[in-house]
Every structure is written in C-alpha cells, then in structure tokens.
Amino acid sequence: xxxxxxxxxxxxxxxxxxxxxLAIKDAExxxxxxxxxxxxxxxxxASAYYLAKNHNLKNIAVVEKGWIGGGNTARNTTIVRSNxxxxxxxxxxxxxLKLWEGLSQDLNxxxxxxxxxxxxxxxxxxxxxxxxxxxxxxxxxxxxxEVVDAKQIKKNIPSIxxxxxxxxxxxxxxxxxxxxxxxxxxxxxxxxxxxxQLGVDIIQQCEVTGILKSNNQVYGLETSKGRIESNKIGLxxxxxASVLAEKADFRLPLESHPLQAYVSEPLKPVxxxxxxxxxxxxxxxxxxxxxxxxxxxxxxxxxxxxxxxxCIIEHCMQAIMELFPCFSRVRMLRQWGxxxxxxxxxxxxxxxxxxxxLYINCGWGTGGFKATxxxxxxxxxxxxxxxxxxLNAPFSLxxxxxxxxxxxxxxxxxxx
Amino acid sequence: MLIIKCPWCGDRDETEFSYGGxxxxxxxxxxxxxxxxxxxxxxxxxxxxxxxxxxxxxxSAGCRRWFIVERDTVNYDIKATYKF
Numbered sequence: 001x002x003x004x005x006x007x008x009x010x011x012x013x014x015x016x017x018x019x020x021x022l023a024i025k026d027a028e029x030x031x032x033x034x035x036x037x038x039x040x041x042x043x044x045x046a047s048a049y050y051l052a053k054n055h056n057l058k059n060i061a062v063v064e065k066g067w068i069g070g071g072n073t074a075r076n077t078t079i080v081r082s083n084x085x086x087x088x089x090x091x092x093x094x095x096x097l098k099l100w101e102g103l104s105q106d107l108n109x110x111x112x113x114x115x116x117x118x119x120x121x122x123x124x125x126x127x128x129x130x131x132x133x134x135x136x137x138x139x140x141x142x143x144x145x146e147v148v149d150a151k152q153i154k155k156n157i158p159s160i161x162x163x164x165x166x167x168x169x170x171x172x173x174x175x176x177x178x179x180x181x182x183x184x185x186x187x188x189x190x191x192x193x194x195x196x197q198l199g200v201d202i203i204q205q206c207e208v209t210g211i212l213k214s215n216n217q218v219y220g221l222e223t224s225k226g227r228i229e230s231n232k233i234g235l236x237x238x239x240x241a242s243v244l245a246e247k248a249d250f251r252l253p254l255e256s257h258p259l260q261a262y263v264s265e266p267l268k269p270v271x272x273x274x275x276x277x278x279x280x281x282x283x284x285x286x287x288x289x290x291x292x293x294x295x296x297x298x299x300x301x302x303x304x305x306x307x308x309x310x311c312i313i314e315h316c317m318q319a320i321m322e323l324f325p326c327f328s329r330v331r332m333l334r335q336w337g338x339x340x341x342x343x344x345x346x347x348x349x350x351x352x353x354x355x356x357x358l359y360i361n362c363g364w365g366t367g368g369f370k371a372t373x374x375x376x377x378x379x380x381x382x383x384x385x386x387x388x389x390x391l392n393a394p395f396s397l398x399x400x401x402x403x404x405x406x407x408x409x410x411x412x413x414x415x416x
Numbered sequence: 417m418l419i420i421k422c423p424w425c426g427d428r429d430e431t432e433f434s435y436g437g438x439x440x441x442x443x444x445x446x447x448x449x450x451x452x453x454x455x456x457x458x459x460x461x462x463x464x465x466x467x468x469x470x471x472x473x474x475x476s477a478g479c480r481r482w483f484i485v486e487r488d489t490v491n492y493d494i495k496a497t498y499k500f
Contacts, residue, residue: 240466242464243464243466251461253460253462254462254464255464301418301471301487302464302469302471302489303492304466304489305489305490311430401453401457403452403456
C-alpha cells in the first residue's frame with residue numbers, strides 16, 4: 001500500500017485522482033487466526049494495530065458486525081484530555097494523550113488532532129476546591145494542568161458569559177493546554193488502514209453469534225460468516241459487552257445507556273477551545289467545519305436504541321445557553337445517540353475474563369474516545385502476554401470482588 | 417420522551433420519574449456467609465438485557481412510589497407497568 005504524503009497528493013493530482021488504492025480491503029474470514037478482536041471501533045482497531053506492531057503477531061482478524069467506525073467512534077464529541085483525578089486513571093489517559101500527539105505520523109493518516117486546550121469550569125466554591133485538588137494531583141502525575149480565573153477565561157473565550165449575575169456564575173476553571181479534539185472518523189480509518197497494512201484482516205458485516213469454549217478455554221467464534229477459530233479472543237464492543245459476555249457465560253457490572261450529542265449549523269470561527277461544565281452539565285467545541293459540537297449526560301435508563309429522550313436535549317441546550325447566551329439563535333443540524341457501557345466506578349475494564357484466552361476491554365462509558373490509542377496499546381499487551389500491562393492492571397474485572405474500585409464518578413472533571 | 421404509566425397516577429412524562437435499574441435484585445439474607453465474588457455479584461453485576469427488560473421506576477415528582485416497568489431496551493416500547 002502506498003504511503004500518503006504531499007508528493008503522493010501531487011502525483012495523483014496529475015492522474016485526476018483516479019489511481020488511489022483502496023485504503024482498506026474487505027477481507028473474508030480465514031479458518032483460524034492467532035488472535036481475533038471482536039469489534040471494529042476505534043478501540044478494537046487500535047488493539048489489532050498494536051498487536052501487529054508491538055507484539056509481532058501476524059495472523060490477526062478484526063470482526064465487526066456493522067462497518068468500521070460506525071458505532072461510538074463516530075458518535076461522540078471527540079474530546080481528548082487526561083486530567084483525571086486518580087493516579088490509575090490519569091496515567092492510563094496520559095499514555096493515550098502521549099500516543100495521540102504522534103498518532104498522525106505513526107499511522108500515516110491525518111487524525112487532525114488539535115491541541116486547543118480544554119477548560120473544565122467551576123461554578124461554586126466547592127467546584128473550585130475540587131479543581132485545585134485535581135490540578136495538583138495532575139501535576140504530581142506529570143500531567144499539564146493549571147487553574148485559571150474568570151478574568152482569564154473571558155480573555156481567552158470572549159463569547160462566554162462570565163457575568164457574576166448568571167444563575168451559575170463562572171468562578172474559574174482548570175485548563176489542560178495539551179488536551180483538545182480529533183477527527184473521530186479518521187481515527188477509525190487510520191487505525192484500520194495501518195492495521196490492514198500490517199496484515200490484519202478486517203472483516204465487516206460479520207456478527208458474532210456464539211463464543212466457542214471447551215474446558216474453560218476459548219477456541220473460536222460462531223459468526224454470521226461461519227466459524228472462525230482462535231484461542232486468543234478480545235471483546236471490544238462497548239455497549240454490547242454484556243450481550244457478548246452472556247454468550248460466554250460470565251457477568252459484567254455494566255449498564256448500557258444512550259448518550260446523545262448534537263451538532264449545529266456551521267458558523268464562522270467563534271470558539272477555538274473546548275469548554276466543559278460539570279455544574280450546568282454540558283460541553284462544547286467547534287469543529288473545523290464550523291459546527292458547534294455539543295454533548296451532555298446520558299439518558300438515565302438502559303437503552304440499546306441509539307436514541308434518547310427529548311428532555312435530555314432540552315437540558316443540554318439549557319446548559320449551553322447558560323454558558324454562551326450568544327448561541328441562542330443557532331440551530332441544531334444533527335442529533336445522535338451512542339450506546340455507552342457505564343461501569344459502577346466510571347472506569348474501564350481491561351482485563352482477562354474467567355475464561356482462558358478470552359479478554360475484555362469495556363466499561364469506558366462516556367469517555368472512551370480520548371482513550372482509543374492507550375486502550376489499544378494496553379489491551380494488545382494483555383492479549384499478547386496473557387498478563388495486564390502495568391497501566392491496566394488496576395482495571396481488572398477482579399476489582400468488583402476485591403473492592404479496589406477507582407472511583408472516578410464525580411472526580412473525573414465531568415459528571416457521568 | 418417516554419410516557420410511563422404509573423400504576424397509581426396513570427400516564428405521565430418521563431421527566432416525572434427516576435430510574436431504579438434492574439428489578440428483582442434481592443439483598444442476600446446472610447451477607448457474612450458469602451464469598452467476595454458472590455457479594456460483588458450482588459453489588460455490581462447486572463443483566464443489562466438487550467430486549468424486554470424488567471426494571472424499577474420511581475414516580476419521584478408525583479406519588480413518589482416505586483413500581484415495575486417491562487420495557488424493550490431496543491425500541492423503548494413499554495410492555496407493562498405494575499405494582500411490586
């Protein structure tokens with residue numbers, strides 16, 4: 001496969017762009033593989049890519065029931081940050097952020113990672129105390145973080161309402177300058193292309209209908225494209241993790257909820273950073289196309305329908321209006337829902353399972369996109385070595401019986 | 417927006433209710449006799465059903481009583497609501 005470069009752009013321009021190779025060829029399943037990843041979202045593709053790149057496995061397949069990046073990878077608000085409170089979580093997300101910083105070069109695919117900074121606003125005295133604490137914790141872990149006051153916020157984001165007479169006045173914020181946004185589709189395509197280049201078979205439209213095991217050792221999958229054998233299988237299927245776990249007879253501590261997001265009509269540049277607020281509960285950035293990208297909290301009920309309720313939309317718009325009254329006349333263009341697998345401590349499960357050879361990477365809840373590279377990195381290590389990487393060791397399934405939870409609910413700079 | 421039929425008050429908007437998750441989870445009678453795995457299973461493990469699911473709701477901005485809802489978690493159709 002040819003390498004993308006400025007030179008290749010020029011060369012193909014001379015032939016009217018008619019000779020570009022397909023970025024990913026559609027593979028048909030072989031009889032058996034050294035490792036299979038179930039789920040062709042960002043995390044699954046990243047896992048396959050790092051398995052091939054870091055661990056030298058050659059015979060790998062990714063099976064995806066829909067199409068590449070058709071799930072949550074393309075249904076999020078693309079925010080990337082690592083300012084989590086607890087050491088275990090912040091180190092995992094920081095590993096990811098470091099990988100993001102070199103990802104376009106590594107994949108030879110422009111993921112448009114833009115380090116435009118993320119502000120997490122504080123509206124009460126307690127918010128500000130929590131922000132001071134989190135920023136200090138981040139600094140101790142070597143993660144860039146700073147506290148900014150309302151005056152600095154207004155200077156950097158002129159369109160925000162910092163009036164002291166607001167219902168929820170902005171007192172200050174934490175700012176992570178290395179944080180930002182990325183192009184979500186490009187992340188899926190980039191990983192898929194790079195993995196395919198290393199020989200990974202990417203099999204789309206292939207739904208897993210059964211997980212084959214004998215004597216508690218996994219040996220393959222029943223799929224809509226027939227039986228595929230492997231004694232190393234990783235499940236990376238986000239909202240459907242519980243559904244697949246049930247097929248393998250083990251239980252997960254997850255609840256799948258709809259998480260909605262919204263995109264406005266395109267505007268001229270008005271917001272050059274990311275603003276998140278825990279108290280009024282909304283977050284917003286502006287895409288390179290000019291659309292405002294807006295998100296909020298999950299719908300409260302369990303749902304697999306990729307849609308949510310209107311009252312959540314209203315609540316989210318109220319939050320954005322509170323922060324940016326100047327957006328009151330902006331019309332929303334699109335709305336969608338993703339299915340997020342929320343764990344009891346708002347932290348992922350990247351772990352071996354009770355079944356030998358079967359591994360799971362799930363429970364990312366509302367914050368999985370930012371973790372895509374790091375998640376793939378540590379999960380590939382776990383699969384290849386049958387042992388957790390030191391970064392994901394605390395995120396085992398065992399923690400729900402040992403009690404060693406990593407309580408990022410309410411600590412992770414955003415309410416879940 | 418879901419319209420949920422409270423068994424006491426009738427059809428009301430979703431915004432009047434709070435969600436209580438999976439129904440029929442019983443607190444073990446003798447927790448001290450359980451292994452850590454069994455206790456963890458009671459505390460954290462959930463069915464998370466895709467399809468018709470039995471769940472609890474509370475009419476928190478109404479009569480404040482709990483009841484059971486059977487709802488399809490894919491198309492969100494409510495099949496039945498009834499008292500405990």
